[in-house]
Amino acid sequence: MLSDEHTIIQADFYQRSEVLQISRELLGKYLITEIDGEVAGGMIVETEAYSHINDRACHSHLSRRTNRTEIMFHAGGVAYVYKVYGFHFLFNIITNVADKADAVLIRAIEPVINPEIMQQRRNLAGLTYRLTAGPGMLTQALGIGKQHYGIPVTTGEHIWIEDRGVKIAPEEIVASPRVGVDYAGEDALLPWRFRLRENKWTSRAK
DNA sequence: CATAGGATCGCCT
């Protein structure tokens, strides 16, 4: 059953201190962009949590502040977009209050809204899992880039998250170690990657 | 299906 409620998630949701809980709650929500006049998006099926304390994998660990990480110290509800490996943009939402620089990385969505434009941006034909099953893939599919660094995700402009009434039971969520953070030592083992069990649109497990 | 190598920007030592 489709719900009539398409509520844009507001800043108070993001400004809570429990980044693991927020990461879980974002599963089943809809990430939607309106960029270059095109609306596109889908249901979030995979996230990762990063915490400014007790987490060496986090860019803001020990309050490390650079031009890149500056926005992480803003109050929750803004976009943290950065480039990895010189190619791919990764999209995060900052959480917690100002100066408590936590973040949730959106790693995969199930393409639902306007998949045609996503295929066009990705130069792919058909609904293959390669369309949005990875953090670099989904930003390309949705048109997210450096120009969205720091913008709020609560206004319904450019990038926002909707609650469309999808309910996710705790047993539908699989927690596992995060991807590509071996440099973080034992913090790389923290089970802070969350995905929907049995959903084919999650990124490949390592 | 698994692995290897390349692309290339920003931050670190």
Place this chain on the structure above:
DNA sequence: GGCGATCCTATGT
């Protein structure tokens, strides 16, 4: 100078 919160293509099963 090294390497990352990655992805694609080519190659050998």
